[in-house]
Amino acid sequence: MIFSSIDFFIFFALVLGVLSLLKNLFHQKVFLLLASYFFYGYWDVRFVPLMFGMSYGAYWIGRRIEGTPDALTKKRWLVAGIALDLVVLGIFKYYNFFTSNINEILAASGMRMPYLDILLPIGISFITFEVISYKMDIYRGENESASNFLDLSLLVAFFPHLIAGPILKPKHFLPQLQIPIKIRMRNLHDGSQIFLFGMVKKILVADRLALFVDPVFASPAQYDSITLWAAVIAYAVQIYCDFSGYSDMAIGSARCMGFDIPKNFDMPYISTSITEFWRRWHISLSTWLKEYLYFSLGGNRKGRVRQYFNLFTVMLLGGLWHGASWNFVLWGAMHGIALAVHKIYMETFGAGTSRLRPLYLFVSWAITFVFVCITWVFFRSSDFAQSLFIVKKMFAIASPQGMHWIATSLMIILPLVIVAHWQGNKLQRYYTTDLRTFRGLFLLFFTLMGLLFFMPLNSSPFIYFQF
Amino acid sequence: MASPRILFLAKTLAAALAAWGVWEVVLSNTVVQRPGYVTHPELGRIYKSGPYTHGTEGFSRTRINSLGFRDDWEPSSISTNRRILFLGDSFTEALQVQDGELFVNLVEKGSWQPVEAINAGRSGGSPAFYIHLRSFYETVTKPDQVVIQLNEGDFLDDALHTGRNFYIVPEGESFATVHNKNFSSANPLMQKLGKLRGLMEFSTAAVAAESVQFLLKPTQPHGAAPKPAPAKASVDEPKLRNLIQWTLEELQKYPTPHILYLPTLNYSNLDEPPPLTEREITAACEASKIPLVNMRSAFVEHFRKTYEPAHGFANTKPAMGHLNEAGHRLVARELLAVLKRPEVEP
Numbered sequence: 001m002i003f004s005s006i007d008f009f010i011f012f013a014l015v016l017g018v019l020s021l022l023k024n025l026f027h028q029k030v031f032l033l034l035a036s037y038f039f040y041g042y043w044d045v046r047f048v049p050l051m052f053g054m055s056y057g058a059y060w061i062g063r064r065i066e067g068t069p070d071a072l073t074k075k076r077w078l079v080a081g082i083a084l085d086l087v088v089l090g091i092f093k094y095y096n097f098f099t100s101n102i103n104e105i106l107a108a109s110g111m112r113m114p115y116l117d118i119l120l121p122i123g124i125s126f127i128t129f130e131v132i133s134y135k136m137d138i139y140r141g142e143n144e145s146a147s148n149f150l151d152l153s154l155l156v157a158f159f160p161h162l163i164a165g166p167i168l169k170p171k172h173f174l175p176q177l178q179i180p181i182k183i184r185m186r187n188l189h190d191g192s193q194i195f196l197f198g199m200v201k202k203i204l205v206a207d208r209l210a211l212f213v214d215p216v217f218a219s220p221a222q223y224d225s226i227t228l229w230a231a232v233i234a235y236a237v238q239i240y241c242d243f244s245g246y247s248d249m250a251i252g253s254a255r256c257m258g259f260d261i262p263k264n265f266d267m268p269y270i271s272t273s274i275t276e277f278w279r280r281w282h283i284s285l286s287t288w289l290k291e292y293l294y295f296s297l298g299g300n301r302k303g304r305v306r307q308y309f310n311l312f313t314v315m316l317l318g319g320l321w322h323g324a325s326w327n328f329v330l331w332g333a334m335h336g337i338a339l340a341v342h343k344i345y346m347e348t349f350g351a352g353t354s355r356l357r358p359l360y361l362f363v364s365w366a367i368t369f370v371f372v373c374i375t376w377v378f379f380r381s382s383d384f385a386q387s388l389f390i391v392k393k394m395f396a397i398a399s400p401q402g403m404h405w406i407a408t409s410l411m412i413i414l415p416l417v418i419v420a421h422w423q424g425n426k427l428q429r430y431y432t433t434d435l436r437t438f439r440g441l442f443l444l445f446f447t448l449m450g451l452l453f454f455m456p457l458n459s460s461p462f463i464y465f466q467f
Numbered sequence: 468m469a470s471p472r473i474l475f476l477a478k479t480l481a482a483a484l485a486a487w488g489v490w491e492v493v494l495s496n497t498v499v500q501r502p503g504y505v506t507h508p509e510l511g512r513i514y515k516s517g518p519y520t521h522g523t524e525g526f527s528r529t530r531i532n533s534l535g536f537r538d539d540w541e542p543s544s545i546s547t548n549r550r551i552l553f554l555g556d557s558f559t560e561a562l563q564v565q566d567g568e569l570f571v572n573l574v575e576k577g578s579w580q581p582v583e584a585i586n587a588g589r590s591g592g593s594p595a596f597y598i599h600l601r602s603f604y605e606t607v608t609k610p611d612q613v614v615i616q617l618n619e620g621d622f623l624d625d626a627l628h629t630g631r632n633f634y635i636v637p638e639g640e641s642f643a644t645v646h647n648k649n650f651s652s653a654n655p656l657m658q659k660l661g662k663l664r665g666l667m668e669f670s671t672a673a674v675a676a677e678s679v680q681f682l683l684k685p686t687q688p689h690g691a692a693p694k695p696a697p698a699k700a701s702v703d704e705p706k707l708r709n710l711i712q713w714t715l716e717e718l719q720k721y722p723t724p725h726i727l728y729l730p731t732l733n734y735s736n737l738d739e740p741p742p743l744t745e746r747e748i749t750a751a752c753e754a755s756k757i758p759l760v761n762m763r764s765a766f767v768e769h770f771r772k773t774y775e776p777a778h779g780f781a782n783t784k785p786a787m788g789h790l791n792e793a794g795h796r797l798v799a800r801e802l803l804a805v806l807k808r809p810e811v812e813p
Binding site for chain 2: 405
């Protein structure tokens with residue numbers, strides 16, 4: 001069930017209706033948990049026991065970590081808990097990837113490892129990060145364990161963020177579960193508008209851009225260099241609107257129920273450095289990587305060289321987290337190197353006097369944007385050879401010839417991107433249109449009708465669902 | 468004084484109507500505006516005369532005449548120029564390109580002598596239409612010359628489809644055409660709408676109907692294996708040959724007929740051999756001495772030289788779908804070369 005489907009609207013209306021009828025907090029939480037499991041099981045019911053098991057494992061180990069006074073035993077419980085999570089993730093997500101690579105190495109010897117015939121459970125990476133951060137927070141003393149299994153299960157399974165984040169911080173979300181849920185008009189008013197703008201980004205921008213991006217990436221040899229550049233930039237916009245649209249819908253639906261989920265994006269493409277980009281892009285992931293991986297590796301406390309290495313390692317693993325493919329590893333490595341290079345640059349030249357000059361800022365922005373776009377080629381392409389071919393053709397190293405096609409949809413969409421981005425950002429600062437006025441109602445109906453009229457007839461699933 | 472609740476309801480209704488009105492104007496000028504349909508006693512279900520906007524593949528704003536043709540020509544118009552009647556399907560009707568850019572218009576403009584070109588292209592048209600309506604077309608348009616556009620689909624499905632307005636059925640050793648007088652629409656949704664079909668004259672309703680059809684389609688469950696594409700029905704070669712031969716014999720009854728064949732090209736493999744239908748049409752034209760303009764080599768050569776496909780548009784996938792402006796120019800060039808030949812001129 002995806003947020004932009006009729007199924008979800010029926011489901012969500014029922015959830016809101018039942019929640020408003022239930023007055024007891026415990027009953028509300030039980031219902032919300034059942035609804036979240038139903039939401040997850042709607043894709044494939046076989047995934048539900050896995051999520052339950054991971055949640056219960058985290059709860060049980062969290063209790064052990066908290067209840068043990070001895071530091072070494074705490075650490076052992078933590079390591080065991082994380083290892084368990086990574087084994088589950090490894091089996092479902094990476095086993096076949098590593099097997100295929102090992103089999104290639106072993107090919108000469110005639111040996112062969114067997115592949116597993118398994119489905120990748122949707123949202124497994126997000127669930128894994130959620131349970132790891134829960135245990136690490138308890139270990140670090142930043143958070144107490146959940147007071148009961150119900151609360152922890154809800155932290156993991158809370159349906160607005162379940163499939164593609166944002167990754168919730170236990171210390172931020174668990175306290176919200178102690179307050180009775182009240183369906184308030186104000187929250188519905190604001191939440192529904194945030195949700196609607198997420199839908200606009202997804203349906204009117206991301207899905208329409210996909211109509212242009214998909215064929216070009218499917219057969220790049222047929223298109224000329226300019227078209228490839230347009231498709232790569234269009235993909236940068238598409239993935240942003242797809243993912244931030246999903247995040248807005250998650251934030252909006254949670255808001256309707258009175259929950260507060262922090263924002264996940266902050267206009268990333270205005271960044272003037274790669275470091276700034278990662279402060280603005282997929283904020284909950286970059287924060288997670290920084291707090292739970294970068295700091296654990298030593299951060300910047302073990303010298304400069306080690307810091308650069310840590311940055312690289314974190315991004316490399318961040319890339320692998322996105323998917324079991326060398327393309328994602330390479331994408332992560334490129335970002336890791338760029339972060340390290342930017343760090344070295346800043347340490348060498350510092351925030352020099354020229355920093356404020358408009359030209360300097362423009363060049364910094366252009367370099368950052370072009371770099372990010374080029375790395376998206378590796379993220380989007382089906383394999384490394386295709387990525388390399390696209391990049392070569394973009395820079396006319398391969399033949400720049402081919403069909404010229406800059407879709408008019410791109411021209412239609414750019415103003416929409418600006419409006420949605422601007423308005424979406426305002427909404428995240430809790431600015432909403434007053435739906436009691438004619439203007440507000442007109443905007444609401446105009447947007448709803450626009451969604452119906454311009455819905456592409458080949459709507460694609462959210463890109464981040466695969467991770 | 469009205470209660471606040473009634474005022475709010477009135478405001479909501481006004482806002483919804485205003486939003487709908489704005490979208491109606493926007494969509495009718497940019498996406499789609501259809502004048503609706505009427506049933507003509509001879510021609511079957513045709514467009515009403517009026518303005519037509521088409522923006523989902525290419526773009527055009529044009530007018531439909533009283534016979535449902537995309538043409539300014541009317542049966543009452545008087546002209547002493549030579550008349551060329553163009554028969555065909557949506558490739559000839561060419562709602563994807565603006566007036567003046569169609570091969571029909573370009574032939575008219577580029578002809579060595581003053582001619583009046585009549586575009587009787589019709590979306591969903593097939594040889595069944597051209598054969599069944601021959602006497603009507605001849606009587607009404609009085610052509611000196613007729614160009615009949617064909618493509619592969621004409622003989623594989625279109626002409627034999629009993630759900631169409633006109634279709635061909637086998638009759639003993641030969642074939643016959645049938646006028647399906649109960650025809651209402653080829654679109655299943657339109658068939659269900661019954662008398663509400665008139666609503667589709669609103670651009671907003673027409674666009675929304677497509678979206679609603681999509682929304683109501685069952686979605687594929689996660690992880691489910693994709694449904695295999697339906698297997699192509701095997702072609703009964705002798706039957707196809709007979710059908711093509713019979714069709715061309717019938718079309719030959721038009722005054723000075725020319726066949727225009729528009730192939731569907733696979734631009735990623737231009738050396739792909741022509742399909743059986745194309746080969747059979749070529750053979751049948753040679754046997755019956757009907758001049759044939761096959762666009763395959765012109766399209767291929769042009770693409771090899773310029774990377775400009777003859778099919779597809781900026782707002783759809785290039786190299787797919789109907790002919791674009793470049794394709795129309797190439798067709799006009801080839802047609803003019805043939806129509807100029809002294810042996811086919813009176």
